[in-house]
Amino acid sequence: MKELSKNFGRQIDRSDRISQEISNQNFDDMMSVNHDQASARVNDYLKRNYTLAERLFSHRPLSKLITNVKLREAETEMEFRHELLKLSSTFKLQAINEKYDIMLKSIKVDMREKFSAFVTAKQANLRETITCEQDRFLTGTKEKYDKLAACASYPSLAARYEQSIEKEVERYFDWLDKLMDSFMKITEEKLKEYSS
Numbered sequence: 001m002k003e004l005s006k007n008f009g010r011q012i013d014r015s016d017r018i019s020q021e022i023s024n025q026n027f028d029d030m031m032s033v034n035h036d037q038a039s040a041r042v043n044d045y046l047k048r049n050y051t052l053a054e055r056l057f058s059h060r061p062l063s064k065l066i067t068n069v070k071l072r073e074a075e076t077e078m079e080f081r082h083e084l085l086k087l088s089s090t091f092k093l094q095a096i097n098e099k100y101d102i103m104l105k106s107i108k109v110d111m112r113e114k115f116s117a118f119v120t121a122k123q124a125n126l127r128e129t130i131t132c133e134q135d136r137f138l139t140g141t142k143e144k145y146d147k148l149a150a151c152a153s154y155p156s157l158a159a160r161y162e163q164s165i166e167k168e169v170e171r172y173f174d175w176l177d178k179l180m181d182s183f184m185k186i187t188e189e190k191l192k193e194y195s196s
Contacts, residue, residue: 041078126183130179137172144161148165
């Protein structure tokens with residue numbers, strides 16, 4: 001019994017190695033191996049503590065009772081080891097899950113910050129580009145209105161040219177509004193992805 005207790009102490013010291021083996025093997029396979037090891041240890045214990053003659057010729061009830069008690073003790077110890085191993089693997093799995101969740105959240109926060117900074121910079125660039133293009137468009141539109149004033153002596157031509165200018169202005173500003181709305185919609189969708 002003392003020897004089983006010593007082996008049990010050694011087993012606890014080797015729990016880290018066993019826990020690593022659990023992560024590399026299927027849990028059912030590990031239980032089967034554990035059962036085989038327990039049986040082998042019980043047989044080894046009986047071989048060391050009883051002579052061949054005692055094992056072959058011992059039919060006394062007291063001897064059988066002692067053997068059964070020792071076997072039950074060994075089984076209880078193996079069950080305890082099994083439960084301890086399961087508990088250890090459960091705790092380690094929970095710890096890994098918690099670490100994964102924390103890492104995932106921190107990565108998402110970092111990605112969201114980077115994306116927000118990127119989008120803010122792109123939005124500023126887009127607004128600057130739009131402002132430059134609007135200035136260019138307004139300059140061109142002023143030139144067209146100057147031409148329109150020069151065409152005042154031709155009323156039908158001037159009226160048609162004025163309609164063309166107004167349609168072009170309307171389409172241009174509608175297009176700019178749609179461009180900004182589309183950009184904002186895309187960025188909002190991406191930010192939602194990072195927050196979920």
